[in-house]
Amino acid sequence: MKTLLFSASFLFSFFSYGQNASWHYLYGSTSSTQGNGRFTDIYFIDNNVGFAIGLNILKTEDGGKTWAAKTNFSSSGYHHLRSIEFSDDGLTGIAGSLSSMVYRTSDAGETWQDISLNITDTTDSIGIREMCGLAHVGDNFYGVGAYYTYTARFYKSLDKGVTWTVRAIDTSLATQLIDVYFLNADTGFISGAKANNGINEKAVVLKTTDGGATWTSVFSDSIIGGRIWKLQFLSDQIAYGSIEPKFLSDSVAIIKTQDGGNNWTITGIGRQPSNIVYSGTQGVGFANPMRGWVGGWYSGMFETTDGGNTWTKLDFGRNINRFFVLDTNDVMACGLGIYRFADTSLHTSIGKEHNKPSTLSLSPTYPN
Numbered sequence: 001m002k003t004l005l006f007s008a009s010f011l012f013s014f015f016s017y018g019q020n021a022s023w024h025y026l027y028g029s030t031s032s033t034q035g036n037g038r039f040t041d042i043y044f045i046d047n048n049v050g051f052a053i054g055l056n057i058l059k060t061e062d063g064g065k066t067w068a069a070k071t072n073f074s075s076s077g078y079h080h081l082r083s084i085e086f087s088d089d090g091l092t093g094i095a096g097s098l099s100s101m102v103y104r105t106s107d108a109g110e111t112w113q114d115i116s117l118n119i120t121d122t123t124d125s126i127g128i129r130e131m132c133g134l135a136h137v138g139d140n141f142y143g144v145g146a147y148y149t150y151t152a153r154f155y156k157s158l159d160k161g162v163t164w165t166v167r168a169i170d171t172s173l174a175t176q177l178i179d180v181y182f183l184n185a186d187t188g189f190i191s192g193a194k195a196n197n198g199i200n201e202k203a204v205v206l207k208t209t210d211g212g213a214t215w216t217s218v219f220s221d222s223i224i225g226g227r228i229w230k231l232q233f234l235s236d237q238i239a240y241g242s243i244e245p246k247f248l249s250d251s252v253a254i255i256k257t258q259d260g261g262n263n264w265t266i267t268g269i270g271r272q273p274s275n276i277v278y279s280g281t282q283g284v285g286f287a288n289p290m291r292g293w294v295g296g297w298y299s300g301m302f303e304t305t306d307g308g309n310t311w312t313k314l315d316f317g318r319n320i321n322r323f324f325v326l327d328t329n330d331v332m333a334c335g336l337g338i339y340r341f342a343d344t345s346l347h348t349s350i351g352k353e354h355n356k357p358s359t360l361s362l363s364p365t366y367p368n
Contacts, residue, residue, distance in 0.1 A: 021329050021343045023316045026064040027052075028337030038319045039334035041083050045090040047326055051109055052334055053081040057095055059109050064332065064340055071103075071112055085134035085141065092160045094141050096131025102143075104161045119155065119164040129166075131155060133179035133231075135188070142212065144177035144190050147227065152177040152192060154212050173217055174204050179231045181239075186211050189261055191228035191241055194220070203228045203243055207261055219255060219264040224248045228255065229282045229296075230322065234289065236260055242294060244280035252281050252302060254294060269311045272298045285323020287331050287341070295320025295335060 028039060044050035052058045056079075058067040073079040080098040086109075087093070095103040095112065102119060103112040119129045130153075131143035143155035152169040154177070169177065175195045182188035187209050194202040203226050205219035219228070225246035233239040241255040241264070252269040272281075283301075286292030292308065295301035299318050302311045319335035326332065331341040 021341055023314070023333075023339055023341050026338045026340050027067050038321065038336045039338055040081060041322050042324050042332050042334040042338065043084045043086055043093075044324055044326055044332060045086055045108070047330060049090070049108070050324075050332065051084050051086075051093070052338055053084050053095060055079065055081070057081065057084070057103070057109065057112060064338060067338075070109055082130075082132045082145075083134040083143070085136050087136050087139055087141070087160055092139075094131075094134055094143070094157075094161045096134055096143055096145065098130050098132070098146060100129045102129055102131060106160075115161065118162065119166065121153065121166045128153075129155075132177065133190075135180045135182050137182045137185050140182070140185055142180050142182055142188060144180045144192070147176050147178045147192065147229075149177075150175050150195070152190075154180075154190065154215075156212055167212065169206070169215060173206055173215055176227060178227060178229050179241075181231045181233050183233070183236055183260075188212060189218075189231060189239075190215070191231050193225075193227040201225055201246075203246075205231075205241060205255070205261070205264060218262055221255075221266065222247075224251055224253060224266070226280065229280070230284050232284055232286060232323070232325075234286050234325075238289060240284050240286060240292070242281050242284035242296070244282055244296070249280075252294060252296070254281075254284050254308075256308065267308050269294055269302050269304075269308075270313065272296075283320035283323050283333065283335070285325055285331060285333065287325055288328045293320075293323060293331075293333070293341075295323075295333070301333075 039052045039054045042052045048063045050060050056069045056071045059070050060067045083096040091108050093105045101116050104115045105112045130146035132145040132147050135142045139160045141157040141161045152174045154167045157164045174192050177192035180190045191205045194204050202220050202222045206215040207218045208215050226244045228241040229244040230242045237260050239257050243253045245251045250271045254267050255264040257264045281296035283295040290307050291305050293301050293303050300315050301317050303314050304311050317339050322334050324332040329343050333339045
């Protein structure tokens with residue numbers, strides 16, 4: 001995922017001009033029925049050109065108002081697409097799946113080719129190629145998977161996804177991986193769980209400083225347990241991770257680092273009913289250090305406007321899996337549908353507004 005670096009001018013712009021921004025529905029299902037169908041990842045090259053994946057790869061060129069399918073996997077069997085990422089040139093992209101299929105484009109997502117046979121996985125006899133998460137630095141691509149495995153894998157390409165190497169992660173550190181982020185070609189992070197006999201006893205974050213050759217644990221928790229589902233780096237120093245809980249199944253919580261990922265702390269957000277199917281938190285996204293959102297396998301999302309000190313439940317969105325930050329006033333999200341947080345005065349035709357909070361609260365007048 002992209003890194004969004006902040007300066008005083010960016011923050012001034014947000015606090016001065018971001019007052020009309022709100023969430024809008026763009027595309028997909030508006031049903032309130034719980035289910036497995038959703039968009040699992042989203043990636044934007046710029047404010048207009050972006051991609052979303054579900055059962056197929058979709059592309060928009062008008063900021064998400066209209067989408068066109070660029071693949072037709074429904075006619076050739078089930079493809080569980082999980083991740084999508086583009087290099088800096090905006091032309092080269094990789095899409096990962098849970099079907100041992102990996103796809104590549106070199107024409108800005110107009111056509112996609114199956115490159116699975118280019119990825120030789122000899123870590124065990126299974127030889128799967130399942131990428132739950134993708135990231136890039138320059139021409140390098142990085143992938144991890146999967147969220148349910150007993151042997152986690154780290155994938156790396158140094159030539160825009162043409163050839164790949166695969167490494168198995170030490171099972172004493174992690175057995176399941178969901179997301180990945182690299183600050184540069186050497187320093188990166190992967191997140192997931194260390195499971196024992198199928199029980200995700202520890203949620204973990206691992207760090208490398210040698211391009212993925214070796215990894216060390218920088219976060220581990222067995223109280224909430226579960227998995228660190230998504231990572232978001234707001235800057236080189238500030239980052240967040242969402243916790244999909246295991247033992248405290250009704251807990252909504254995230255982790256945060258302020259020292260470049262060396263140390264992480266848990267922030268409690270709220271609770272969700274634990275007696276429903278799928279109740280885990282998955283998506284996390286901050287537009288700036290003060291304003292952010294958390295969502296998951298539930299209706300609505302949680303919002304903070306004070307850096308995570310307090311949170312309000314918004315009655316908007318469902319099954320949120322990924323947030324994608326374009327800038328401080330422009331954030332995309334995908335789940336049961338595709339959603340956009342934007343200033344209505346700048347995006348007059350963006351779609352139906354639906355931003356009613358389920359609870360009301362007073363907030364300080366400063367800094368707004």
